[in-house]
Amino acid sequence: MHVPDGFLDAPTSLATGTVAVVGVGLALRGARRELDERTAPLAGLVAAFVFATQMVNFPVGAGTSGHLLGGALAAALVGPWTGVLVMSVVLLVQALLFADGGLTALGTNITLMGLVGVGVGWAVIVLVRALLPRRTSSVVPAAALGAAISVPVAAAAFTALFAVGGVADVPLGAVLTAMIGWHTLIGLGEAVITALVISSVVATRPDLVYAARPLLADRSLEIRTPEAVA
Amino acid sequence: MGAGHGHALHVHGHSPVHRAPAHLKILGLLGFMLLVVATPGHWHSAFGLWLALLLTVVVVARVPFRWLLPRLVVEVPFVVFAVLMPFIAHGPRVDVLGVAVSESGLLAAWTLLAKGTLGVIAGLTLAATTSPPELVRGLERLRLPSALVQIAAFMIRYLEVVADDLRRQNIALASRGFVARDPRHWPVLAKSIGALFIRSYERGERVHLAMLARGYEAVGERPTPSRATPDGFVGKAERRRRAGGPSRHDNAADEPVWGRAAGERPVDHSPGRMPS
Numbered sequence: 001m002h003v004p005d006g007f008l009d010a011p012t013s014l015a016t017g018t019v020a021v022v023g024v025g026l027a028l029r030g031a032r033r034e035l036d037e038r039t040a041p042l043a044g045l046v047a048a049f050v051f052a053t054q055m056v057n058f059p060v061g062a063g064t065s066g067h068l069l070g071g072a073l074a075a076a077l078v079g080p081w082t083g084v085l086v087m088s089v090v091l092l093v094q095a096l097l098f099a100d101g102g103l104t105a106l107g108t109n110i111t112l113m114g115l116v117g118v119g120v121g122w123a124v125i126v127l128v129r130a131l132l133p134r135r136t137s138s139v140v141p142a143a144a145l146g147a148a149i150s151v152p153v154a155a156a157a158f159t160a161l162f163a164v165g166g167v168a169d170v171p172l173g174a175v176l177t178a179m180i181g182w183h184t185l186i187g188l189g190e191a192v193i194t195a196l197v198i199s200s201v202v203a204t205r206p207d208l209v210y211a212a213r214p215l216l217a218d219r220s221l222e223i224r225t226p227e228a229v230a
Numbered sequence: 231m232g233a234g235h236g237h238a239l240h241v242h243g244h245s246p247v248h249r250a251p252a253h254l255k256i257l258g259l260l261g262f263m264l265l266v267v268a269t270p271g272h273w274h275s276a277f278g279l280w281l282a283l284l285l286t287v288v289v290v291a292r293v294p295f296r297w298l299l300p301r302l303v304v305e306v307p308f309v310v311f312a313v314l315m316p317f318i319a320h321g322p323r324v325d326v327l328g329v330a331v332s333e334s335g336l337l338a339a340w341t342l343l344a345k346g347t348l349g350v351i352a353g354l355t356l357a358a359t360t361s362p363p364e365l366v367r368g369l370e371r372l373r374l375p376s377a378l379v380q381i382a383a384f385m386i387r388y389l390e391v392v393a394d395d396l397r398r399q400n401i402a403l404a405s406r407g408f409v410a411r412d413p414r415h416w417p418v419l420a421k422s423i424g425a426l427f428i429r430s431y432e433r434g435e436r437v438h439l440a441m442l443a444r445g446y447e448a449v450g451e452r453p454t455p456s457r458a459t460p461d462g463f464v465g466k467a468e469r470r471r472r473a474g475g476p477s478r479h480d481n482a483a484d485e486p487v488w489g490r491a492a493g494e495r496p497v498d499h500s501p502g503r504m505p506s
Binding site: 002003004005006007009010013015024025028031040041042043044046047048049051052053055056057058059060068077085086088089090092093095096097098099100103104105151170171174175192193196197198199200201202205206 | 299
């Protein structure tokens with residue numbers, strides 16, 4: 001999923017770079033509200049977590065396996081702004097320390113996986129959460145749908161960039177169909193894994209799931225007296 | 231794809247490339263790759279020149295080719311895309327080995343492969359010759375917002391710790407006979423990721439508390455850079471001054487602020503300062 005150098009032409013890469021700089025700048029302002037001054041250590045640890053999570057291979061069968069992209073997962077766990085920051089730092093470190101994704105394509109990668117992946121994921125989560133009953137468990141289907149939709153949307157965004165700044169004269173309709181078809185499948189896998197991870201965290205530490213916090217405030221302490229139990 | 235790398239790629243060495251300041255290396259890589267990306271695909275000799283230039287740097291840096299070549303696999307998903315290009319692209323056809331392929335698609339495939347490969351070799355050379363702390367200092371010299379630099383510094387510092395957490399969970403699963411074979415095993419893997427998140431998040435909270443215990447303060451927009459230590463740790467005298475002085479309250483903005491304001495001295499990234 002990491003776009004390498006030379007996949008898009010220089011003007012498009014510079015344009016996505018500008019979009020990424022503006023997006024990350026906004027995220028820096030927004031993240032202060034989500035995490036206060038603990039941002040640096042916490043976001044750093046969450047970035048290390050996202051990076052480690054991408055190393056877990058999920059077997060698909062027939063000897064193939066895939067790994068999580070983590071955009072919607074990060075949005076659900078730490079909120080959209082911190083999520084964008086975390087994904088951007090992960091991509092930056094991957095580009096500079098692991099040569100994974102080109103440096104000139106960093107803006108493209110941050111735009112697609114950071115801004116679009118986290119942003120669309122979060123928008124869907126908020127929408128679904130509003131439609132479902134106000135229970136912490138509602139976050140699980142919300143995050144799943146967020147993951148399922150954000151992955152093909154990011155793929156469609158990539159196709160749009162390829163239409164503008166791609167280096168080949170390929171039939172765009174076919175590329176769009178192939179990209180969206182393939183990434184809908186990937187998105188389904190991402191949705192299942194995201195749902196499983198979120199449900200395991202919600203079961204033990206619902207207070208750590210950012211998307212569940214507004215629902216958590218609704219819960220009140222229930223005191224059961226012996227008469228009420230009997 | 232991001233799979234399969236557990237630790238940074240730094241190769242220890244003492245070459246001039248290793249000694250060069252990290253921020254110049256990052257700028258050099260960026261400038262070089264912009265040139266490469268902007269080179270039209272049919273300028274074959276230009277690509278020869280770029281490759282020669284790059285290989286000179288690799289030789290001067292004494293990065294072994296045996297180390298470099300296997301790591302080119304990060305490119306593979308896009309090589310597949312490039313190889314498909316001649317078959318799906320529009321335009322006049324040419325015969326290659328008896329198969330009619332698109333001429334423009336062929337050029338595009340060559341361009342993708344050439345630029346992508348140059349990018350990966352150049353990126354690997356930077357990663358091999360620059361240690362992670364140097365890289366963080368380089369990003370700081372390049373005026374990356376200090377919040378981002380700090381997040382990256384914490385990420386790099388705790389990457390091995392979190393990866394080790396994951397490794398221990400995998401060993402615990404394996405010692406109970408768990409082998410992930412197909413999607414039916416996903417719930418187990420997902421629970422381990424959930425546990426990893428809780429551990430990482432709680433570690434982040436503990437790290438922050440331990441930093442506070444050592445005198446770290448979220449330095450305000452009007453910090454006293456001469457008295458606060460470079461990375462936001464405040465000395466004893468300064469704490470006493472702030473506790474007693476009137477400057478404390480007029481400085482207390484409601485909005486939380488970053489641990490270090492712009493324009494101060496660079497963060498000291500030497501290990502051993504942070505608790506784990």
